Amino acid sequence: MATIPLSDRSFSRIARLMHGSVGLSYGPNKKSLMHSRLAGRLQRLGLRGFDDYVDLLESADDGGEFQMAVDLLTTNETYFFREPAHFALLQAELQRTRPQQLAVWSAASSFGDEAYSTAMLLADLEMMGCIGPDWSVLGTDISERVLQSAVQGIYPADRLRDVTPQRLKRHCLRGEGDSEGLVQMRETLRERVRFGQLNLCAAIEPLGPFDVVFLRNVLLYFDAKTKSAVVDRVLAQLRPGGLFFLGTAEGRVPCKTPLTVLAPGAFRKETRP
Known part of the structure; x- marks a missing residue:
């Protein structure tokens, strides 16, 4: 045809x-x-x-x-621990501050790769005694279809190509038989991650406050005016001093919220008004 x-x-x-x-x-x-x-x-x-x-x-x-x-x-390609420098920066920050409570928001979570990557990192840091046990990850997206898949936590093994063998063993189950080539997040990890539908271009009900927010590789879908509005709307949910991540290729988006640049695509929300 x-x-x-x-x-x-x-x-x-x-x-x-x-x-x-x-x-x-x-x-x-x-x-x-x-x-x-x-x-x-x-x-x-x-x-x-x-x-x-x-x-x-x-x-x-x-x-x-x-x-x-x-x-x-x-819907775009995504995979676990995309832009690893961001996860390395987050780990270093948490090892320095050693918070007892931590809330993370993956604001454009797609199939959940980013949210579960973050959960793996936090679970490992808790095991190392670097953070307390009171931590959580929220993943939101506009697509119901990708969120339904994220809740199941099942992925082609290639999407986890950047996950270390040790992490795979701790947090994942490998499929066998008809499920060969697939990997599922263990229940102990899935229960620490929540997912919900959210339109970033509409008013956001109070979700946080969050200590860390990822808003990566979604702003490319918006025009300049919408980008600025979305960033400020999302940053309103982030605590002063909290970490904010954009895709490294997206640069710094003009917004009213004061930010300090930490690295490409990584920022700290300033504590001043």
């Missing part, structure tokens, strides 16, 4: 809908990406073209298709 073309008109309709509803920004240079992510969905639904698809997305009873479109447009 031939691929259904995406006209400029249909692209603009979808781009406006995504920006108005969830803050996602798609300039003309993202047209091919949008087409590649959504074309197969149209074929599976038996639709004649993208205008029909937008009509479905805008309908009052879309059968969950709008959420599916958001999932398809925002």
